[in-house]
Amino acid sequence: MLRNLSLRSLRITRALTHCNYATNVPVTTALEGWPAKLKAAGIEDTEFNIKCIVSHVLNRKFNTVPDSLAQLNFNPTQLADFERFLEARCARMPLQHIIGEWDFMDITLKTAPTVFIPRPETEEFVRLVIENYKDAKHVNMLEVGCGSGAMSLSMLHTLPQVVSTAIERSKAATVLAAENAKLLGLEGRFSVHNHTMEEDKYMPEELKDQKYDLIISNPPYVKTDEFQYLHPEVVVYENLNALDGGSDGLRVARLVFELACCHLHPGGQLWLELGNEHPPLVKTIMNLKYEGRLKFLSSYYDQYKRERFVQIERV
């Protein structure tokens, strides 16, 4: 009886194995035609895009997938997902939204439709701020417009002495940032408030008396008339409230200057990531409008040698 049973299960296992081989498809076969389709859709670096999607479909870390993709197979479900994701990429959906998560510095963040995808230059910005605060004893920080939480959460991950409060106008981003904080175990030092900073209503009621040692922000800074030059990934899939900085790109930054006057301790600093034409303009605004309140300390360049980051002090 026992022998009959084990013979039967052996036959079933063999049948399943056979069925598996019959329906699995080598990744290299599944790929045929796709590089050309991606190129025709205007996607650059097709190899990187394909490898990201393959590693996501196979649920494997990117760096464990060989560049050649040799000896990898998709089962029927994976094959269907692979084709669906590549179709989405041809429609210029950002990889980050297809994959649902993205690495930022040393942390992995969940992404969500309409929530701003953190950019590589922002990693440089955060590294600069970390360098300046690594020896501080305690830092009570505010972030204006936290999106997915990338800047605050990577700072908290690196510097245990930082506590961060964020305000964010998008409900979806507010929920996502809180979720990312929880996933990273940082929720004890991070809180996010769904609030739209406006003239005369810079902070939510519950934070109106708070003062901070440091304010950071990567506000929307794209000039409205530059929208026509942006890629479809940005215009179609991102929330324009995360990008639109008005006619000179500084509409939201100007609100942050006012907020900083009221909510920074004397000697506290405001760090901003802006467009490459903005730092000299911000310096002029500080000298003309904020003398005795805010002082322009310095500006910094990104990896493409564009002047992008500014450091301001509350007098």
Ligand SMILES: C[S@@+](CC[C@H](N)C(=O)[O-])C[C@H]1O[C@@H](n2cnc3c(N)ncnc32)[C@H](O)[C@@H]1O
């Ligand atoms: C360029 S994104 C930066 C997001 C995130 N800090 C990052 O670097 O990935 C700007 C963010 O500011 C938010 N935002 C825009 N205007 C705002 C306002 N008036 N008050 C609060 N948040 C605002 C947007 O919703 C968006 O999430």
